[in-house]
Amino acid sequence: MIKLCGFAVSNYYNKTKLVLLEKGIEFSEEFVVPSQDESLLKRSPLGKIPFIETEHGCLSESQVILEYLEEQYPNNPLYPVDIYERAKCRELIQHLELNIELHARRLYKEVFFGGSASDETKAEVKDRLEISLKGLVRLTKFSPFILGDTFTAADCVAWLHLSMVGIATQKIYGVDMVAQAIPEIESYNKAVENRSSAQKVAADRAIAMANLMKK
Numbered sequence: 001m002i003k004l005c006g007f008a009v010s011n012y013y014n015k016t017k018l019v020l021l022e023k024g025i026e027f028s029e030e031f032v033v034p035s036q037d038e039s040l041l042k043r044s045p046l047g048k049i050p051f052i053e054t055e056h057g058c059l060s061e062s063q064v065i066l067e068y069l070e071e072q073y074p075n076n077p078l079y080p081v082d083i084y085e086r087a088k089c090r091e092l093i094q095h096l097e098l099n100i101e102l103h104a105r106r107l108y109k110e111v112f113f114g115g116s117a118s119d120e121t122k123a124e125v126k127d128r129l130e131i132s133l134k135g136l137v138r139l140t141k142f143s144p145f146i147l148g149d150t151f152t153a154a155d156c157v158a159w160l161h162l163s164m165v166g167i168a169t170q171k172i173y174g175v176d177m178v179a180q181a182i183p184e185i186e187s188y189n190k191a192v193e194n195r196s197s198a199q200k201v202a203a204d205r206a207i208a209m210a211n212l213m214k215k
């Protein structure tokens with residue numbers, strides 16, 4: 001059985017969990033926080049989460065995990081059948097992670113963890129996000145799912161990352177840049193949140209967030 005390791009505040013952890021739930025794969029969860037402990041580095045090379053434990057060994061990097069699960073468990077496929085459409089789905093995922101989430105992540109220390117981001121960082125991230133969110137609009141349909149009428153791997157990524165980016169930009173810039181760039185975001189979130197998989201991820205995330213805030 002697959003074991004998912006990490007914690008439910010992480011958008012990358014929740015992405016992987018949503019994939020497992022959507023595909024109907026049996027799994028268990030182990031609470032693991034990122035660290036540079038030798039014991040963790042043996043399981044995840046940079047001490048990051050999420051990673052999974054498989055019958056063959058550990059695997060890190062959420063996108064690699066997603067692809068592994070898709071190949072190992074072909075039921076309930078999360079990619080389109082058509083090869084070009086499949087590539088477009090991967091293009092969108094890469095855009096979301098490299099050009100949007102990784103930039104916004106530089107704000108998270110201030111937004112979620114009581115640290116601070118410099119004015120220079122905030123300005124740089126804002127410039128990047130303005131360009132990248134316009135690019136996202138060119139790649140997406142939001143009707144009702146991100147690539148059209150079928151829920152895909154790109155939704156497992158977008159729903160989680162875009163909510164973090166929305167919260168972070170609202171807090172730092174006083175404007176939710178995701179909502180500003182994507183008028184359909186509210187109805188999109190509703191469409192995803194109609195799914196029992198997303199409801200389970202959101203409920204577990206709320207508990208994990210509340211526990212984090214208590215500390």
Ligand SMILES: N[C@@H](CCC(=O)N[C@@H](CS)C(=O)NCC(=O)O)C(=O)O
Nearest residue numbers: 010011012034048049050061062063
């Ligand atoms: N590219 C990685 C990103 C994972 C990641 O950044 N995880 C964060 C938690 S959301 C983490 O472990 N951070 C600790 C660190 O960067 O050392 C993936 O897709 O799994």
